[in-house]
Amino acid sequence: MTTETPDKNADLRTKVQDLIETMINPAVAAHGGFVELIDVQDNRVYLQMGGGCQGCGAADITLKAGIERLLKEEIPEIAEVLDTTDHASGANPYYTPGKM
Amino acid sequence: MARLLLLLPTTTYRTEDFVEAAHKLGVDLVCGSERPNTMEDLAPDSLVTLPFADPEAAATRVAEWSRQRPLDAVVGVDDLTASLAAAIAERLELRTNPVAAVTAARNKHEMRQCLAAAGVPEPRFRRIALDEDPFQAARGVAFPCVLKPLALSASRGVIRANNVDQFMAAFRRIAALLRRRDVEASGDAARYLLAEQYIPGLEVALEGLLMGGTLHTLAIFDKPDPLEGPFFEETIYVTPSRLPTGILARITSVTAAACTALGLSEGPVHAELRVNDDGPWVIEVAARSIGGLCSRTLRFGTGVSLEELILRHALGWPIDSLDRERRPAGVMMIPIPRGGHLQAVRGRERAAAVAGVEEVALTAHVGQELVPLPEGWQYLGFIFARADTPDAVEKALREAHAHLRFDIA
Numbered sequence: 033m034t035t036e037t038p039d040k041n042a043d044l045r046t047k048v049q050d051l052i053e054t055m056i057n058p059a060v061a062a063h064g065g066f067v068e069l070i071d072v073q074d075n076r077v078y079l080q081m082g083g084g085c086q087g088c089g090a091a092d093i094t095l096k097a098g099i100e101r102l103l104k105e106e107i108p109e110i111a112e113v114l115d116t117t118d119h120a121s122g123a124n125p126y127y128t129p130g131k132m
Numbered sequence: 133m134a135r136l137l138l139l140l141p142t143t144t145y146r147t148e149d150f151v152e153a154a155h156k157l158g159v160d161l162v163c164g165s166e167r168p169n170t171m172e173d174l175a176p177d178s179l180v181t182l183p184f185a186d187p188e189a190a191a192t193r194v195a196e197w198s199r200q201r202p203l204d205a206v207v208g209v210d211d212l213t214a215s216l217a218a219a220i221a222e223r224l225e226l227r228t229n230p231v232a233a234v235t236a237a238r239n240k241h242e243m244r245q246c247l248a249a250a251g252v253p254e255p256r257f258r259r260i261a262l263d264e265d266p267f268q269a270a271r272g273v274a275f276p277c278v279l280k281p282l283a284l285s286a287s288r289g290v291i292r293a294n295n296v297d298q299f300m301a302a303f304r305r306i307a308a309l310l311r312r313r314d315v316e317a318s319g320d321a322a323r324y325l326l327a328e329q330y331i332p333g334l335e336v337a338l339e340g341l342l343m344g345g346t347l348h349t350l351a352i353f354d355k356p357d358p359l360e361g362p363f364f365e366e367t368i369y370v371t372p373s374r375l376p377t378g379i380l381a382r383i384t385s386v387t388a389a390a391c392t393a394l395g396l397s398e399g400p401v402h403a404e405l406r407v408n409d410d411g412p413w414v415i416e417v418a419a420r421s422i423g424g425l426c427s428r429t430l431r432f433g434t435g436v437s438l439e440e441l442i443l444r445h446a447l448g449w450p451i452d453s454l455d456r457e458r459r460p461a462g463v464m465m466i467p468i469p470r471g472g473h474l475q476a477v478r479g480r481e482r483a484a485a486v487a488g489v490e491e492v493a494l495t496a497h498v499g500q501e502l503v504p505l506p507e508g509w510q511y512l513g514f515i516f517a518r519a520d521t522p523d524a525v526e527k528a529l530r531e532a533h534a535h536l537r538f539d540i541a
Contacts, residue, residue, distance in 0.1 A: 060170045087497050090142045090169060092151045097163040097178040098171025120494050127142040127167075129495055129510070 044072045047107050056099055060085055063126040067099065075111040077103060087122020089129040091115070134204040134447055135160040137194065137220070139213035141184065142167050145424045145495065146209040146439075153439035159447070162203070164194070177201060184212060185318065187219035187231070194220045205446035207399075211238050211285050214399075214419045227446055229342075229419055233395030237419045240282050240326050243394065247414055250393030253386060254414045255329035262310070262323055266303035269327070270296040276330040278361070281306055283321035286423055289506050292330055292361025299327075302362075309507050331415070333408030335359050336373055338387050339422050339430065340401040341441060341454065347388040347401065348454050350438070351430055352380055353462075356526055363505040368529055369426060370462035370522045379407060386412045394419075400442050425493055425514045429461040459518050462525040464533055466512040468496075468504040474512075475539035483535040488519040488528035492536075502540060512538060 049069050057066050065085030070078040079099070085091050092115075100113035119125075136159045140147050154161040162177070163169070166184035180197055182190040194203070206226055208217035214234050221228030236242040244257045255278075260269045270293075279302045281289040289309045291302035306325050310317045337353040353369040373380055387403045400421040406413045421427060427438040433453030444451050474496050484492045494513035496502065503510070517528040 055174055056171070059174055062170045065170065089144065089147060090140075090165065092147045093140055093163045093165065093169055093179070094171055096151050096155060097161055098169055098175045101175040101178045102171065120497070122497050123499055125497060128497070128500060129143055129145045129147075 041072050044075070044077075044107065044109070045069065048072060048077055048103060048110075051103060051106055055102065059098075060094065063088070064124065065094075065126065070116055075109055077110055077113045078116050079113060081115065081117040081119075084124060084126035085122075086117055087119045087125035087128075089125065089127035091117070091119060091125075133158070133160045134449075135162060135201060136443065136447065137162045137164055137180075137203050137206045139164045139182070139184075139206070139208040139217050139220075141165065141210060141213060144209055146421075146427075149425070149427055149437065150207070150209055150439045150443075153437055153443050156437075156440060157443055157447075157449075159204075159443070162201070164190075182216070184216055187216050190216055191219045191223040195223050198224060205443070205448075207443060207446045208420065210420055210423065211283070211418055214238070218419075227398055227448060229396050229398050233397070234419045237394050237396060237417055238283060239320065240280060240416070241320070241324065243417065244326070244328075246393045246395075247390055250389065252390045252393050252414055253411060255331050257326055257328045259324050260303075260327055262303075262307045262325060266300040267296065269303065270299040273299070273327045274329065275299075276361075278328045278330050278364075279303060279306055280326050280328065281310060281317065281321065282324055282326055283317060284309075284315070284509075285418070286509065287364040287366055287505060288509050290364045291506055292364075298362070305506065312507070314509070330361070331406040331408065331413045332360075333406040333413070334375070335415070336375065336383060336405055336407060336412075337369060337422070338383060338401070338403040338405065339438070340387065340391075340403070341445060342391060342396055342398050342401055343445060345392070345397040347384070347391055349384045349387075350432070350441070350454060351456050352383060354522065365467050365505050366465055367467055368462060368464045368526060369422075369429065370460065370525050370529075371429065371456070372460060372522060374522050375407065379412070383407065383412045386414060387417065390414045390417045399445065400438075424463075424465055424511060425495070425516075426463045426465070428491070428514075428516055429463045431457045460520070460522045460525045461516070461518045462522070462529055463517075464515040464529040466494075466515065466533065466536070468502045468508055468510065468512055469538065470502075470540055471504055471508075472502055472540040474498055474500050474502055475541050477512075478537040478539070479535040483515065483532040486517075486528050486532040486535070488517045488524060489515060489532045490518055491516045492532065
């Protein structure tokens with residue numbers, strides 16, 4: 033159940049989408065990756081990663097220490113960024129995990 | 133808010149579980165990797181690139197970096213980053229193992245020497261230079277023996293030899309492996325290999341946490357598939373072990389003696405032992421937690437993950453319980469049956485539907501080049517199961533694996 037008004041969610045979506053287009057995607061494109069905004073609900077941002085980010089061994093680092101950090105700094109009301117990507121289907125990950 | 137530096141190689145399987153644990157604990161997470169993250173310029177307070185191959189340089193870099201952002205703990209997630217974490221933590225005067233102890237644990241020859249000096253039961257061993265004539269070198273060992281690189285993990289490059297011909301073939305194969313670009317062996321690890329007495333018996337793994345020099349055993353895993361060579365592919369781990377209580381106590385005491393011999397005193401320990409009529413023999417002790425995604429078999433207290441325990445300990449935070457949940461659990465590391473490129477995976481739904489199976493995590497991607505042991509370093513994926521008995525866990529893992537089909541061409 034959402035507790036935020038539709039307008040608030042829409043406003044946050046616009047801000048997040050703007051940051052994805054102007055800052056995040058230009059950065060992750062360096063590794064052939066891209067990020068799509070799926071939704072914003074209750075100050076939680078739902079993202080999907082694609083290209084080189086999908087299935088990448090460093091995807092969690094990029095998401096939590098990179099993207100979430102940036103979004104929270106730029107939009108303080110954001111509580112969390114969640115990854116909805118099916119990483120197992122990633123066909124061209126930039127870094128492939130191995131034993132360790 | 134406490135600030136934690138996690139050292140995460142870009143290719144480790146361990147990232148997701150450690151990052152999730154850090155998130156649950158609510159720490160300010162900083163991720164250090166050996167290659168730049170694409171977001172590093174946009175998030176310089178939480179992403180840092182470090183020279184993993186040069187611990188002293190990495191420690192200097194982190195010491196500079198942390199002047200503006202003080203760190204409360206540094207944690208590595210594998211053999212390489214355990215050494216690095218020790219060097220950094222020692223420089224910052226944070227909780228850590230001594231660098232010398234972690235270095236000794238990482239180099240199989242140094243480890244053998246430390247254990248031998250302390251009288252810890254282990255195979256007889258001999259270090260052999262890779263520029264020696266393998267025929268001459270073979271004359272100095274007893275058969276059967278096991279040849280292995282000094283610094284690789286997860287059975288990579290570990291080969292049994294029953295006679296001189298097999299010894300020479302294994303010797304040349306390991307030498308070629310150490311020249312591979314993806315191995316990055318350096319120093320002694322690039323110049324020597326180790327020949328060890330083959331120890332027959334059952335193999336177990338002990339997962340532990342050292343706190344102030346005391347080893348706390350978190351779990352002992354049976355490895356029910358025979359590991360008799362010529363390669364030593366790890367497949368199934370099941371805990372609790374089905375070995376008698378007295379043997380389990382000896383496994384713990386021998387592992388504790390090995391940790392003391394190496395000088396390890398803090399943090400996670402992953403030990404591999406052989407058990408036969410003469411008791412437990414230490415095959416390996418690593419200053420890190422279990423590899424791959426295997427830690428997902430373990431839960432402590434009220435559902436706390438192994439990674440949370442490790443991070444809590446590094447931060448000096450209280451730990452409510454080190455008791456593993458009672459329900460038997462296990463994992464199967466899905467081996468790579470042959471080399472080639474993965475074309476497709478079939479049967480995942482049927483594998484996941486097997487009673488007791490919790491998850492079928494496929495980590496190899498379609499199109500990926502697959503390299504089997506002894507040269508390889510990856511798995512196709514992991515199957516996790518829980519059931520009422522260890523036997524039922526093992527059965528579920530085998531049944532699930534039988535449903536999976538990997539098209540490799």
